[in-house]
Every structure is written in C-alpha cells, then in structure tokens.
Amino acid sequence: MRPMDTICAIATPPGEGGIGIIRISGDQALEIASKVFVAVSGRSIWDFESHTLNYGELRSPETGACLDEVLVAVMKAPRSYTREDIVEFHCHGSPLVLRLGLEALIRNGARLAEPGEFTKRAFLNGRLDLAQAEAVMDLIHARSETGLKVALEQLRGRLSEELGRIREGLVRLLVELEAGIDFTEEGITFISPQALANGVEKIQERISQLILTADNGRILREGVTAALLGRPNVGKSSLMNALSRTDRAIVTAIPGTTRDVLEEFITIQGVPVRLLDTAGLRETQDEVEREGVRRSHDALDRADVLLAVLDGSAALAPEDLRLLELGKKKSMLILVNKADLPSRLPSAELAEAARGCQVVKTSAMSGEGLDDLKHAIGDAILKHNLEPNEAIFITHLRHRTALVRAKESLDQVLLSLERRMPAECVALDLRAAVNAIGEIIGETKIDDVLNRIFKEFCIGK
Ligand SMILES: Nc1nc2c(ncn2[C@@H]2O[C@H](COP(=O)(O)OP(=O)(O)O)[C@@H](O)[C@H]2O)c(=O)[nH]1
C-alpha cells in the first residue's frame, strides 16, 4: 500500500528552544523542500547524499527572503522512519520561524500531518508492526527507566517476536487440522485430536504467562496515583516535598495552608508514582478551603493507593478515625509522621484503628522512615515482584484483552475436542485465536483500532 500525499509537521515541542525541526514525508518531500531551501554549497537537494546534514537557508518561496539558517537532512526511501522520502529542516527553535517554514511547505503542496501520522505510515508501509508503533508512544511518555526499557524492548520487537511465535504455532496446528477436513470421508487425519490438544495446551500456557505480566506491565507504563490524606498540619505537604525532593508544596504551621491538589512524579522500584498532596478532608467554614476539601475527595477517588497521614505527636482525633475507615474500600498505608517528636499515639489504640493496614513511621523533618515508606508503596502497588530481567511485559489493555480472547478461544477448542465435535467447529475457534493474536501486531487489520491508536500520538511523530 502506497500512501498518497506528502505530509509535514513541526516535530519538536511548542515553545522556544535551541533547535526546532520541521519534517516532511512522502513522494513529493524533496520536490516541496527544494522550493524553500537553498544550500550554501549551491548543490540541489536532489544531489544530497541520503542521511547527511546540509547547511543552507530556509527561504520564502514567494519573496526569496531568508527566514532562517538551517541544516537539512534528507532520508531517502525506503531507509527512513516512514519508508518514504523524508526531509527534515533543523531550524533555530523559534516558534515563528517554524510556523513560517511550515506554512511555506503547505502552500507548496504538503498537507499538515494528523497526530501520529508519520508512525501510522511507518506501520502501513511495514516498517513497524502495531505493537511496535504503540511502543514509540510509550517510549516518548515513559516516566521511569524501567518503563523506558520495557518500551524499548517492545519497539525492538521482543513482544512481537513472542506473539509471532505463538501465532505461528497456532497456524501450524490449524493447517494440519484443516488439511484433515478435506479427507474426512476417507478417514485420513493429519493430526490426532490428542496431539492437537497437547499443542494447544502448550501454547495456551505461554499466553497465560503473558497475561500474568499485564498487571505490572500496565503499572509500569501508566504508573499509579498515591494521595496523601489527613488532618491539617499532620505533615502531608512536608512529606510530599521530602519524597519528591522539591519545595513544591508550601509548608507552614498554619492549618489549612494547602488549598489545591498538587502533584509530583516520583519513581518507586521503577514505577512512576503520581503523588498527590491534598488539603485534607476536614469540615471547614472557609470557602476556599472548602473547595480544597472537595478536590481532596476527587483525589481520593483517583488514587490507587491512599497514604493516610497521622501526627504521631498527637492523640488520635475523630477525623483520623474517619479517614482510616477508607482503608476498607481502598488500598491504604498509614503513615505515622513526626516520628522525630515524642510519641503521643498509643500503639494499642493505633493497632485497633489500623485494622491490618500497614503502618510506617516517618518524619518529614529528619527523613526517618522515608525509604521504608517507598518500599511499602512499592509492595502495595506491584501485584507480584518485578523480575528485573523480565523484558516482555503486556503494557496495553488492548493487548491483554486480545490475549484473553485468544485464551478463551483455545479453551473452546479443547472443549470441542473433548466432546469429539467435528473438525470444522474446532477449526473455527482455532482461527479466532489466531486472529486475536494477529490483532495485537496488526496482522489482522481493523480500521477503528488503528484510528484509536494513532489519535493518541503527538503531531509530528
Ligand atoms: N517535627 C516535625 N514537624 C513536622 C513534620 N512534618 C511536618 N512538620 C511540621 O508540621 C507543620 C505542618 O506541616 P505541613 O506539611 O504543612 O502539614 P499539612 O497541613 O498536613 O500539609 C509544619 O510546621 C511542618 O514543619 C515532621 O516530620 N516532624
């Protein structure tokens, strides 16, 4: 399939920067680029060697006025990201220059790319499969080194290879089964029901293993949200600052200082954790603080883990007890803060209120217990330990759903075999499993799936 028109976009983020890049891809890329660029060497863009940088001027095609001094990279098809001709203008990172350059390209026949359209072309032209294309986005969005590693492995095709092997195994069984169907009359079978069942079970086991990685995989990619909750002045904002090593949240001895929900990202055991600091959940007459309390409730709803903060230097208050009640509904850790001060929180009373939730003693002031806290958060969010060498993770719900469907179809295959159903029935379910696996890598192409995936990309990628 040859995509038709030539697309262009600014590939660098909006705003001022050292350099800014405009990209063009398509059959007309060189033709259009040649209208806005003049090389200092006097050579024409057609004569540039592929994959080299060339110095020159970006010019208005109408007036010939120089817009910027730029470097131009030409990547000739098929050795490019999209497998089409690509030209990149490396301009100074001025939003105005980039906009004028882009407009000049559009006036000369290029079309503004849709989000993700470069990567979509890479997929349609066979440069990447669908799982790899998704990994490009994961890589850009990665917030932890582990997340980055997983995305990179997926981009390099580790997941696709494993899925390819699984799919091939299924196709082989299907071919043998279907070959037999033509000869049912003669009583010839190419594969015995027993051998088929064994083959299916083995593959099913591998699919199950992949599904098992999905819990952690999703967490690695998307991260989790942890909300600090508790009475005013127990030290929520101080803990937020201590954990994120920033001065993000304002800390004072005045209750009700925090009004809005603040967020910071930290990494715990390779997992990106969005930490929310809230105003707390108290009843208040102050209108601004009341809005803060309402937002705290939102944060509570969004959070995967609640960090219920108590003041260890004070007795338990009725508000504390109400807060700890939430532990029944959500995963909760109890932080007994201000551990540097003399304790006034009787441990028996605390143990009763904690109802089995894990308790960690911390001091935002001295840093005591913060490592324990990070460990405890890690244990609370990861369903099972992350194997450091495990490189294949199912990180997308779309992949997980397809795998579960494949597994269910194989269950059906086994059931049909057990009930001695006709080979045609068995083949139907086996084929469904093959297609489900194929959907993940894009072998089985479904338009609305494609549109949904590439819509999430940024323009210029
Ligand atoms: N001694 C001691 N004081 C703390 C600790 N954490 C916070 N504080 C103090 O408690 C007060 C309230 O802290 P803040 O973080 O604003 O509490 P928040 O209202 O829960 O956000 C401030 O004066 C902090 O300096 C701690 O671990 N030890």
Ligand SMILES: [Mg+2]
């Ligand atoms: Mg605060």
